[in-house]
Amino acid sequence: MTTDLESRLRHAFEARTAGVPVPPEPDWEVAQARPRKAYPILGVIATVAATLVVLLTVTLVWGDGGSDDQAFRPGTVEVTPVWPAKSPTLALRRDTSNPQIVNVATGKVLGTALPPAGYDVAWAGYEAAAADNRTFFFTVSKALNSRHMVARVHVDDQGRPDGRAVLVAQVPTANELNAVAPPLPTPNTNEPARWATLDGLSVSPDATRLAMTVSTRNGEGLSVWDLSTGRNTTWGSPTAITALAWGGDGSLLWASGHSAGRLDPESRPSILRPTQSYSDLGDAEVSQLLPSGDRIVVLSEPYSVRLVQLSRHPGGPERVLDQWVATGGDNGGAVVDGSARHVLYLRNSEGVRLDLKTGARTPTKLGGPENKMAIFTW
DSSP states (O other): OOOHHHHHHHHHHHHHHTTOOOOOOOOOOOOSSSOOOOOOHHHHHHHHHHHHHHHHHHHHHHHHTTSOOTTOOTTOSOOOOOOOOSSOOEEEEESSSSOEEEETTTOOEEEEOOOOTTOEEOTTOOEEEOTTSSEEEEEEESSTTSOOEEEEEEBOTTSOBSSSOEEEEEOOBHHHHHTTSOOOSSOOOOOOOSBOEEEEEEEOTTSSEEEEEEEOSSOEEEEEEETTTTEEEEEEESSOOOEEEEOTTSOEEEEETTEEEEEOTTSOSOBOOOOEEOOOOTTOOOOEEOTTSOEEEEEEETTEEEEEEEOSSTTOOEEEEEEEOOOSSOOEEEEEOTTSSEEEEEETTEEEEEETTTOOEEEOSOOSGGGTTOEEEO
16 A cells, blocks of 8 residues: 555656656667667656655655745735626636646637746646636645645637736635634544645636635635735635635625525625525535526436526526436536636537527537546636
């Protein structure tokens, strides 16, 4: 069984050597009597050098997680309110490499979002998109267990980034969250960390505020950033928050299990209190919230799949947005766009875009085996 230290060393080695190119195989002259196996010496030297770097920096890798990031200055980046796009055409695609900007209709890659210098895209990170369909956010970090940061990138109408992404926010410390979060009934046994864990992202439609769901081994919560000023506030939650949506009045709707509530980001930090309840969705996948409080969810039944909009009122009407027979492939994965007017989802592994107002459905090229491990945000 691989130990935690071995796993960290392996991940550190892979991260440090991922960019080392393998040199072309020389045209070795092979003896006829006894062929010898050729070892590219440059590859060996590069691997040894990378290994030495890893060994020499292992202490720094884990030590970096225990210090504040001096490169980040909250509230120092330019923040200009944006307006909703008439029709979203772009999406941020992430798999195992740097995020890419793609055309929703064709799936064509238009550009690559590079993280800030000195940072890597967080492997198990999160993304968010503003309503203009040109402003995207994704999580980055400096090392394996260092503080997770949020970076922002702007793209033009052709999907080309305006440069490297810039840092705009960071997760709170564990102490900051634990100070406002009610203790969990049964705290987990994970090793205590200095930083909270980032569990989700949501950006206000005008791209001026950023909400993140966060947790520690002892509690759950929600942190909201005013990107213009760098001011951030953290609230505690009795349970894990599973969905977020920004209202037109600047309020933040949150959902947790069968309950939900609205938060005024200007309010004082406290414990979130639910103001409404939801019915049980059974085996349905995690729902997507709309600003109204309605939910978008995929319900799978024997030989049938339904994409539905559930009313915010318990026992309220159910609007069937699409229904099809499952004939193989992936279904579901609904993603609401930044303006909350459209939904992307998979229908037997084929990508579909749906207009929530008109009900019009348009096929996209975001499905298929090449996108099986990809996550899209728009």
